[in-house]
Amino acid sequence: MPSQLGPAPPATSAAVAKSMRGNQAKDTAPELELRRLLRAAGYPGYRLHWKKAPGHPDIAFPGRKVAIFVNGCYWHRCSLCEPPMPKSNVEFWSRKFELNIERDARKTAALVEAGWRVVIVWECELKADSSCVLQRIQGVLDARYSPSCSLM
Numbered sequence: 001m002p003s004q005l006g007p008a009p010p011a012t013s014a015a016v017a018k019s020m021r022g023n024q025a026k027d028t029a030p031e032l033e034l035r036r037l038l039r040a041a042g043y044p045g046y047r048l049h050w051k052k053a054p055g056h057p058d059i060a061f062p063g064r065k066v067a068i069f070v071n072g073c074y075w076h077r078c079s080l081c082e083p084p085m086p087k088s089n090v091e092f093w094s095r096k097f098e099l100n101i102e103r104d105a106r107k108t109a110a111l112v113e114a115g116w117r118v119v120i121v122w123e124c125e126l127k128a129d130s131s132c133v134l135q136r137i138q139g140v141l142d143a144r145y146s147p148s149c150s151l152m
């Protein structure tokens, strides 16, 4: 296991403080938005941070074994929009982001291992085209489970 990081260095600006508070928060704005979309599309049967699913995904459909993670681009280092790195305490934040990415990969691997299908939704995708994101998720939710087919 990676060693624990010490406490976060003090925020250097109000904006940094705001995004630091957003780290690993539950019920983030993108999560709420996606849950609203899923309910509106007729998929109300999800569990939030379900303890019985490996990695406690943000949204889980236990019957269909579909897990959805709604990733904040900044904290999970989105490769679609490539958010800027912090300008101070670079070493601390690089390590912190690395641990986040490793944790994400472990969670996905554990879920796939247990027979779940995993969908990663990025905050910027939801902002850019939420109906496209919903279609992608519907495709996974409605597809028959096929063990040889791993969808990301």
Ligand SMILES: [Zn+2]
Residues within 6 Å of the ligand: 073, 078, 079, 080, 081, 082, 122, 123, 124, 125
């Ligand atoms: Zn992004």
